[in-house]
Amino acid sequence: MEKYIINGGKELYGSIEVQTAKNSVLPILAATVLTDDKVRVLNVPNITDVKNMVKILSRLGCKAVFDGNDLMIDSSTADCHEIPSELAHELRSSVFLLGSVISRFRMAKIAYPGGCDIGLRPVDLHLTGLKRLGVEITEENGYIVCKCDTLKGNEIMLDCPSVGATENIMLAAVKAEGVTVIKNAAREPEIEDLQRLLNCMGAKVRGAGSSSVVIEGVKTLKGCDFHPIPDRIEAGTFLVAAAMCGGEVELKRVCAENISSLLHKLRENGCKIRVNNDKIVLENHRRLTSVKSIETQPYPGFPTDLQAQITALCCICRGQSIITENLFETRFKYVPELRKMGADITVINRNAFVRGVERFRGATVVAHDLRGGAALVSAALAAEGKSEILDISHVDRGYGSLEYKLRKLGGDIVRVSV
Numbered sequence: 001m002e003k004y005i006i007n008g009g010k011e012l013y014g015s016i017e018v019q020t021a022k023n024s025v026l027p028i029l030a031a032t033v034l035t036d037d038k039v040r041v042l043n044v045p046n047i048t049d050v051k052n053m054v055k056i057l058s059r060l061g062c063k064a065v066f067d068g069n070d071l072m073i074d075s076s077t078a079d080c081h082e083i084p085s086e087l088a089h090e091l092r093s094s095v096f097l098l099g100s101v102i103s104r105f106r107m108a109k110i111a112y113p114g115g116c117d118i119g120l121r122p123v124d125l126h127l128t129g130l131k132r133l134g135v136e137i138t139e140e141n142g143y144i145v146c147k148c149d150t151l152k153g154n155e156i157m158l159d160c161p162s163v164g165a166t167e168n169i170m171l172a173a174v175k176a177e178g179v180t181v182i183k184n185a186a187r188e189p190e191i192e193d194l195q196r197l198l199n200c201m202g203a204k205v206r207g208a209g210s211s212s213v214v215i216e217g218v219k220t221l222k223g224c225d226f227h228p229i230p231d232r233i234e235a236g237t238f239l240v241a242a243a244m245c246g247g248e249v250e251l252k253r254v255c256a257e258n259i260s261s262l263l264h265k266l267r268e269n270g271c272k273i274r275v276n277n278d279k280i281v282l283e284n285h286r287r288l289t290s291v292k293s294i295e296t297q298p299y300p301g302f303p304t305d306l307q308a309q310i311t312a313l314c315c316i317c318r319g320q321s322i323i324t325e326n327l328f329e330t331r332f333k334y335v336p337e338l339r340k341m342g343a344d345i346t347v348i349n350r351n352a353f354v355r356g357v358e359r360f361r362g363a364t365v366v367a368h369d370l371r372g373g374a375a376l377v378s379a380a381l382a383a384e385g386k387s388e389i390l391d392i393s394h395v396d397r398g399y400g401s402l403e404y405k406l407r408k409l410g411g412d413i414v415r416v417s418v
């Protein structure tokens with residue numbers, strides 16, 4: 001087990017490069033199973049979720065080799081359609097493999113997925129979508145078992161715009177017979193990125209980024225080199241940390257349009273933000289003013305993956321805020337931890353009522369999930385005195401070299417084994 005020790009109260013200054021998007025890379029790695037050619041994914045982030053996905057691909061028989069930060073996947077040797085529970089439990093995105101594994105082997109057996117404990121996270125929409133393509137699905141002792149003779153394109157209407165279900169259905173449909181149309185599809189930038197990859201591999205997919213994705217099945221897919229988009233959530237996390245600590249931080253290799261909902265709120269708070277092509281500079285030298293309300297929504301609304309971080313910021317702003325979490329029921333687990341640091345927050349159902357305090361005080365707190373953990377790190381950097389963040393393995397799932405990047409900006413943070 002490892003922890004962070006953070007001496008807070010220092011302003012952040014300097015420039016860092018944003019990592020490649022975790023939520024793009026994971027479904028892209030799942031897509032590599034669809035071809036016998038090699039796929040090279042460039043500039044892959046050094047995070048546990050990627051390492052676990054690589055373990056799963058290896059288990060399926062694929063060869064995965066790192067060349068610096070690039071990852072080469074050769075799926076020509078894939079010979080297994082089963083993902084056992086010890087692997088699937090480490091990573092929720094293992095469920096994204098259902099679509100590509102069923103496409104490749106006409107069968108798949110995957111243990112129910114794990115990932116962040118942030119609510120029920122059902123997979124019913126994934127399964128309903130696959131059934132519409134002709135997959136027979138049964139459940140046996142904690143495993144989802146899928147079989148089909150042929151995959152046939154169909155129209156699929158999602159009850160809600162699930163990111164994972166949209167991606168999984170795209171992966172299953174890309175080599176199906178005929179045309180698949182996903183209606184009420186999620187519109188996240190990572191879905192557009194998956195479309196971009198699939199089309200580089202020779203697929204015929206259009207409409208990603210809108211609520212209707214159209215996939216014309218093709219017979220085979222080929223390999224390619226692919227550079228996924230930058231991580232809008234990592235970028236957002238650094239911007240919020242800079243807003244909380246004060247200073248002037250430049251992010252390089254970032255797409256401002258993909259985080260416009262956050263930039264809008266930060267400007268409303270009083271931050272100065274300059275955007276120049278793929279760079280964003282945030283400058284702040286004073287206590288910010290609360291925004292009245294923030295609600296998480298599917299893209300292009302405010303992302304649930306930045307909810308914890310923006311709530312932490314509201315805690316030290318002047319005034320009161322209400323933050324509403326509309327996607328995942330238990331995404332306020334970090335709140336008792338922020339209270340240990342002096343935050344004044346009351347959670348009632350989906351709403352967090354925040355009354356701003358002057359500043360956080362250093363404390364020992366526990367990271368219970370990925371984004372909540374990132375919020376605690378930012379709070380500790382902004383706090384007066386020393387903090388310890390325990391159980392940082394959750395943070396390592398999604399942030400590569402977090403402490404190096406923060407130290408580069410002047411943060412006093414070290415990783416210690418316990």
Ligand code: UD1
Pocket residue numbers: 022023026093120121122123124125126127160161162163164165186190298304305326327328
């Ligand atoms: C993805 C992201 C995650 C982000 C989330 C929402 C990845 C690897 N993860 O997760 O970081 O927080 O999008 O932006 O890309 N739902 C159902 N049935 C289903 C599937 C989902 O009811 O079969 C519901 C969920 O409970 C949730 C909502 O749909 O309320 C959105 O979830 P979804 O978009 O599927 O999230 P993930 O794909 O799991």
